[in-house]
Amino acid sequence: MKQKVIGLFGGSGFVGQSLAFFLAKQGYAIRVFTRRRKDTRHLWMNTSIEIIEIDLENQKHLAEALSGCSSIVNLIGILNEKKDNGKEFIHAHVRTLENILSACAAARISNFVQISALNADVNGNSFYLKSKGLAEDLLKNTFNNSSGLPTAFPNNITIIKPSVIFGDKDVFTNKFASLLKYMPLFFPLAKGDVKFQPVYVGDLTALIFKCIEKPDQGVSTIHVGGPEIYTLKEILSLIADITGQKTTVIPLSNFLSCLQANFLEYVPGKPFSRDNLRSLSKDSICPSSATTTGERIEIQSTSMKNILPTYLSSE
Ligand SMILES: NC(=O)c1ccc[n+]([C@@H]2O[C@H](COP(=O)([O-])OP(=O)(O)OC[C@H]3O[C@@H](n4cnc5c(N)ncnc54)[C@H](OP(=O)(O)O)[C@@H]3O)[C@@H](O)[C@H]2O)c1
Missing domain, CATH: 3.90.25 (UDP-galactose 4-epimerase; domain 1)
Structure with a gap:
């Protein structure tokens, strides 16, 4: 059987590297898309992990790099910006996602997993939470055909909202x-x-793996908290x-x-x-009950x- 390929954006980071190693162990081939190859040395020894340096603004290159992936996981995230005006958050969390989604449509990627955060909301209290909320809305609008981006792909989108990891x-x-x-x-x-409600990174990567293996149909949101x-x-x-x-x-x-x-x-x-x-x-705790249709709560162990x-x- 042909080996499945999973593409990771933000795969060089804390959660991303744990996920890359976990997926490699499960037999997947991993492509880690990074802005700086030299920052990914910790992944170089694993032969199942391919590092691809990428310009996130270059649509053609992005679509070529994504070609052949069965799922994409977006782990890109920043916690701080130089000035306190929200612009860097919007760029990292929303503009890059727009480019990635356009490339997913061009490469006909069907399954997409977005790592967001508990309390991410367009009306959130901080630039971090607002921009993460805007990214969630962009994904939902992409699916519903109202984002202005090319649609049809991805057609299974899972938004994972963890507490601190x-x-x-x-x-x-x-x-x-x-x-x-x-x-x-x-x-x-x-x-x-x-x-x-702290979440262990090993539990989160196991959950992402489940979303890759058996994606929910359409758009789904999962709140994730530890025990x-x-x-x-x-x-x-x-x-x-x-x-x-x-x-x-x-x-x-x-x-x-x-x-x-x-x-x-x-x-x-x-x-x-x-x-x-x-x-x-x-x-930063899971809501006591799922509020919107399609939302579920996953308490890890x-x-x-x-x-x-x-x-x-x-x-
Ligand atoms: N850690 C937590 O407690 C926590 C809690 C809730 C949610 N989350 C979310 O979970 C995800 C992973 O978190 P993490 O702790 O693993 O983060 P991390 O270690 O900081 O890694 C984030 C990755 O994002 C990429 N990145 C950073 N700035 C970027 C930019 N301006 N443009 C494009 N790519 C950029 C980097 O990849 P390259 O340098 O290789 O390009 C980096 O490896 C994030 O989305 C975060 O918001 C984390």
């Missing part, structure tokens, strides 16, 4: 673990009460316990949180930004308490 190469828990080293006594925390709900403060305390830090968490008022976000936005590596703060104004010690523990 954790795993040994994540930014979220690893960043907190290193910040705790710099602040061993007191840790000033913005929005400590906001709730998350437990934690406040941000509880996650930080868990990381402190595992890494053996005796840090006291100091909750910040709204005013001090804004000051902190303004300041950290200019620190190299941007550990926190005003847009991140806006995203934190709503809990791996607990953060079991996995974090495997990569954060100092022992």
Whole structure:
């Protein structure tokens, strides 16, 4: 039987690499489309993974590169932009998706999986959530023939909306673990009460695999959360316990949180930004019931308490 080919946009990132290795193990051939080949060294050793450097603005090249793929997974995402005006978010999340979808139509790709986020909505609280919501609407409109893009393909679209994702190469828990080293006594925390339903990257990749193998017909949306709900403060305390830090968490008022976000936005590596703060104004947990036709909720099984010690523990 001919080996199926899966194309990944954003396949060089944290979730993307985990997915690429998982799919390779299942016997697929993987094409990782990247803006910079040299940033994908961690994937080079796997012979089932082909790296294709691509100009996302070049429609002809994009359609050629996608030709022969049976499914496309779009994992492109940014959490921060240089200026606080939403333009980079729109470019990364919406403009690139328009180009990818046009190329999918040209290459007659039938199955498309979009990695979005819980709370992504055109009326969301941050530029990140708004642009991710616009991307979801673009996909739904493409399917319904009202986006202005060439349609008919893709004709099976799955939008996956996870809460925060954790795993040994994540930014979220690893960043907190290193910040705790710099602040061993007191840790000033913005929005400590906001709730998350953390998802293990291995569970998410298994779910994406299911959507590739057995896609729902038409457009479907899946909310994804792990088995437990934690406040941000509880996650930080868990990381402190595992890494053996005796840090006291100091909750910040709204005013001090804004000051902190303004300041950290200019620190190299941007550990926190005003847009991140806006995203934190709503809990990132699955809705208690599916609200719209076609939406479902997938609760995965791996607990953060079991996995974090495997990569954060100092022992
Ligand atoms: N991590 C989480 O906790 C979390 C939670 C909810 C949703 N998500 C969503 O899940 C997806 C994967 O997340 P991740 O943590 O794996 O992200 P990541 O590690 O930052 O990887 C994202 C990838 O997107 C590509 N990319 C970045 N900026 C781009 C731009 N301006 N134009 C085109 N491509 C760009 C990069 O690929 P190249 O450099 O190779 O081109 C990069 O590898 C994202 O869509 C994210 O929004 C993540």
